[in-house]
Amino acid sequence: MRHAPLRWVVRPDESREREVGVDPDQDRPRTALVAGGTGALGGAVVELLLEAGERVCVPWVDSAEADRLRDTHAAAEREGVLRLSECDAANPDQLAALLDVLRADWGPLWLGCSLAGGWAGGAAVGDLDDVALLDRMLRVNLRTALVVAREGLRHMGSAGGRLVFVGSRAVERPAAGQAAYTAAKAGVLSLVATLAVELRGSGRTANAVVPKVIDTPANRRAMPDARHDRWVPPRAIAKVIAWLAGPDAWLVSGAAIPVHGDS
Template sequence: MQSLKDRHVVVTGGTGALGSAVVKAFIEAGATCHIPAIEATPPTGHLPDSKQIEVVPSVDLSSEDSVDAFYAKLPPLHAVVNIAGGFAYAPIADSSVKVLQQQLSMNVVSCALSCRAAVANFRKGGPDGVKRGGHIVNIAARPALNPRQGANMTAYTASKAAVAAFTVALAEELKNDDISAIALAPSTIDTPANRKDMPTAKHDTWVKPTAIAELIVAHCSLSETINSGAVMPVYGKA
């Protein structure tokens, strides 16, 4: 294991319920987190008040120029965690092409562009020119591994399956660069929004954001990239 003290990490979606838990875990481990946010005035209420957190407004993760401009200002990175995305509960009869394109843009395009910029940062290395590799963690979803569970949310399921496949292909592409790429495939995450949307569900079976955060930080603390290419089920008791 390696220390994360004074390391720099990007967490997309870092102002959300899962993202803020991940940010908190990283800063407790000593890292500094850089969070791109699409809003001009990002909602930071979930985040701790810490000098180890930088929230950058008006970053559109579906725009190549916007993503590249965000990454161009960052120091050498240790890890990038791609949590930003979106969800659409829509059976195929109600899924216009706009729904499909939106899900692909929010979940696949944002992830791919962030990974692309992350790889460029990792390969550039530090001021001394030494390349130290890095870690990429993407967030897929359980239906990506079990598509039958994606009924009535087919566009979302397809986009998350694409994230999983993209991550495996990326890991193979980067296997000689000392850059790891994995994806987590959570079942329902125990967030206030999900509890509101599913008030009668068995909330105690859902995965806690803090548990996912611990897993991500542990992975990014590994000194070897032995699990690169893994798509890990994170189902809790579900």
Template sequence: MKGKTIVVTGAFGALGAAVAEAASQSGASVAALDYAASPPAGLADRLGPAALLLGGIDLASPEGAERAMAEVKRKFGRIDALINIAGGFAWEKIADARNDDAWERMFAMNLKTALNASRATIPHFLETGAGRIVNVGAEAAIHAAEGMGPYAASKAAVHRLTESLAEELKLMGVTVNAVLPSTIDTALNRKEMPNADFSRWVSPAELAAVMLFLASDEASAVTGALIPVTGRV
């Protein structure tokens, strides 16, 4: 990854930070974007002084995405890969809901962020004739369980976005793929599910390895793929 510029959205969260750190350790220049105003303690030090950390970025807004990618381009002169991790989760039974707030929030956080970030990055890829987009879908979007309607529907939309955009860009040197994790082994998930067998969950480091492969030159023949990364669930 040396010499590459990789943009990671949702980079202040558990998975995003793991991907940003792995990208930095591989020799890439890293732009870490997040809706949160400031990064978690220690992330800036782990990424090093050459990294660009941008907080307060609203990727649900097309204009916000365009401004962010323009700033990345000014800093590094190029963008080689976009890893779309920004998103969120909501659990809500359809019959219990009295409004569409959860649905609208999930589609804004999961689909629109990936859509807007991708659309804002494509012109920079076309300048160099190459690029990588890696999205985060969800195993739960393949067969949605109770209470997973809003989340699963938004992630299923990310799956279709990935496939459609891959077809749109495949003759332009740009690949588009997605990983489909199950439960990720994060501190928050351990707190929410204290009786689960954490050893069966997929770790952020394991996901990061697959995502960085998809962002690499070695994955040039892979596009439109939805790759399950489910640990031992």
């Protein structure tokens, strides 16, 4: 097999970072979009990004969820570093309009992250009542990711950028009764792999985290008798996402990083 010649030697120094388009001197705050930031994992990511000094915008579709996030971060919203905007992240026109405003107010996008998603299942494929379940799963899990990727890339600047998404352990280890969900999450991982190829050499990266069961209030309600101590807290996963979203992660692209701890 013929190997392509090495074009550079990896050195974690500033010249390499400049070569790949990451500006290590770029001052915070960076502009971050977190679709699904109203949810359990998304809320933890929003919190960490704000703690890191970034500017964060969360598109929302459910006003009650937006209000909850707003109440948690009232000071950040007052200071203008958190913006909550009614916007369906699966709708490219709505998201493009939101990112146009963000770019004008905050500068180019650095992070496009979609943690929007949803689960539905319970029936084996042969017993499915309504195949429209597949359309719903694709829309909430995959279309959101693709729209955030497309519009995010169109709104990034020359300093580079990051795309981060979320898959599911079920892709690697499928369980019965959730074919539509698992197929949609497989699509997200495939999207990330393609993006990594398309973004090579651009200073922009695309990655996914791959949870199993996250320790969320919804999961505790749904599975009251499970071993909750084995589940991974949202903030632990958010730390991995925050690292992928930072300049130090310039060398990681196309990864599907398992974040299921001991579970």
